[in-house]
Amino acid sequence: MKYVAVIGSSGNINENLRKICKKLGKELGKRYILVTGGRDGVMEEVAKGVKEVNGKIIGILPFDENGNKFNSLEIKTGLDYQMRSFILIKSADAVVSIGGEIGTAIDILIAYANKKPLILFKGTGGWTDRFQKVLLDGKFLDSRKLTEVKIANNINEVVNILKNVLGE
Amino acid sequence: MKYVAVIGSSGNINENLRKICKKLGKELGKRYILVTGGRDGVMEEVAKGVKEVNGKIIGILPFDENGNKFNSLEIKTGLDYQMRSFILIKSADAVVSIGGEIGTAIDILIAYANKKPLILFKGTGGWTDRFQKVLLDGKFLDSRKLTEVKIANNINEVVNILKNVLGE
Amino acid sequence: MKYVAVIGSSGNINENLRKICKKLGKELGKRYILVTGGRDGVMEEVAKGVKEVNGKIIGILPFDENGNKFNSLEIKTGLDYQMRSFILIKSADAVVSIGGEIGTAIDILIAYANKKPLILFKGTGGWTDRFQKVLLDGKFLDSRKLTEVKIANNINEVVNILKNVLGE
C-alpha cells in the first residue's frame, strides 16, 4: 500500500472544511495509508474519514506529544513542529494540501524540494491557495522545476490525480 | 496498544539468535506493536515472529531506504543511521536489546537517556552483554540513575518484565 | 556580537547580484557575525565582502560537505540541505533574504515560524520577491502574525532595519 500525507491547518477549522476533510478521508482510507502530523484540525478530520472505512492512519508527532484519538499508530519524533515535517513528508508517496498556516507552507515546500507528487486542493484557503498565485508557469515552485504541482478542484480530482501518480 | 522497540545486530546473525528472535517476536506480536529500525538481522527475525501471530511492525528507516518485507508500516526518516535511532527510541514505550554492534550501543544509551524501560537480553552477545559488565550498582548506565536497566535471561523474563512495566 | 544569517540563491548568480552581495557583506562584517549555508552563490559573495573588512563567517554545511573558502568556521551538520536550514536559522538573531530558489523559500518560512526578524531584500528576484506578493496585510506570512516581515529597497535600508532590531 502507498502512503498519502495530508497536510493542512491545525486548530479549529470551519464546518465546510471539516466535511471536505472527512469525505476525502473516506476516499483515501480505502486505497492508501494516511500519514499526517497526528494532531487536530485538518489532520484529525481526515483521519476520522479514514477510520470510518477502517483505513490506517500514521501520526508523526512533534516532541513527546500525544496525538488525536484516530491515529492507528503514532511516531513521537522528539523533533520540533517544523523538523518533524521532514519525517512526515519523506515517508509519503504523495502529498495533499488543504488550507494551512506557516507549518503547512513549510510542508508544501519540503514536499516540492523532495520531488514528491504534490496536490493543492483549490478553494481550501490558507497557503494551499496562496501558493497557487505564485507558481511558475502555473505549476512549479521554483525555476528548477523539481516536480509538477497539481491543482485539484474537488475530492474526485484529488483521487484521480493520486490514482494517476501512484497507480490504481 | 503499547510500542516495544527491539534493537540489535543488523546483517547476518547466527541460527541460535535467529530462533530466539523469532520466538520473541511471536510473544511480542500478541500484545504490543513492534518498532524496529526496519532492516535486516535481529530486526527482521523478530518481525518474522510478530508477523506469524498477525502482529504489527513499524520500521523506522534511515535516509530513503527500503526496509525488510515484514514491516507493516515504514517511516522513511531522511536521517542517517544513528540519528534515526532517536525517532525509533522516542516512539517506544519500552526497549529490548539483543546482541548488537555500535548502532545498538547508541540505541541502548539513547533509551537510557530518555528514561525508557530498557531490557538487556543476557547471552545474546555484543553490546547487550558488554554493557552488563559496566553497569553502576548492577543497574544504571550513569550516576544520575535515570532509569533502572533490567536484565532478562530468557524470553519468559523479557515478557514478564514488559508486563510489569507496561501493564498486562 | 549578534549573528545575521544571509540566505539566498546558491550556484551562479548574475553580476549585479554579486556586487550587491559583496557590498552588503562589507556592511554586515563590520557589525555582525555572518551565518550562511556555507556554499556558493549569494552565500559566497556576501562572505567575500565580510572577509574584506575582516569580519567573521560561520558556514552551516549539509552532510559532510566542504564549504566555500571564505568561511571562518564551518559546522558540518550531517543533515540534508533543508534540515540543516533549521540549525542555520535558529542560530541567527536576524535573517536577510536575497533572491533564491526552493531552499531559500524554506529558509524564509522557517525564519518566520521561529519569529526571527526577517528582511526581504526587494528586487533581488526569486522567492525573496515572490513572497512579497502574498504577504498578509503587506507584512505577515500567515494569519498568526508571528513576526513582521520587513522589506528593504537597498543596502542602506537593510543595515538600518538591522540596527533597529538588533541595537546599534
Place this chain on the structure above:
Amino acid sequence: MKYVAVIGSSGNINENLRKICKKLGKELGKRYILVTGGRDGVMEEVAKGVKEVNGKIIGILPFDENGNKFNSLEIKTGLDYQMRSFILIKSADAVVSIGGEIGTAIDILIAYANKKPLILFKGTGGWTDRFQKVLLDGKFLDSRKLTEVKIANNINEVVNILKNVLGE
C-alpha cells in the same frame, strides 16, 4: 585550522579535573579550534584555557539555550541534548573525552560510529574510563573496527596523538 571536540561531564566537576581541563585547553587553543557542547563542566573549563591563549571556541548548543561565557561563537541547534551531539561530533576532526555521564557516553559512540579519531583521557573517570574496560582488542568499540580508539595518560599524550592524526 583543524577542529577538536572536547566532550565530558557537565555540571560540577572536581578541582583536579578543572585544572586538567584548563591546562588541556591552553594546549589545544594554540593549535586548533575547540568545539564543545557549549555548556558548563568540562566544556567550560577547557574553554577557559583556550581563551587564555586567545584561541577560538565554538559551542554547539541544544534548543535555544545560552552557553557559557567563553564561547567565541555559538550555534543554537534547536535539537535536544543528544541529537545536538551529532552536529558537534560531525563538525570535529578529532574528539577528546574527559570523564562524563550518559551524554558523554553517547558522544563517544557517535564519534566512533563516524570514524573520528577518538582519544579517551585515562583517569578522568565516568564513561571515559568505563569504556576502556570493554574495548575489543584493547582498541575498538565494536567488531567492525571502524576506528582505533586511543588512550592518553596525560595532556602531553593527548597533544601528541592529536599531532599524529591531524598533522603538526
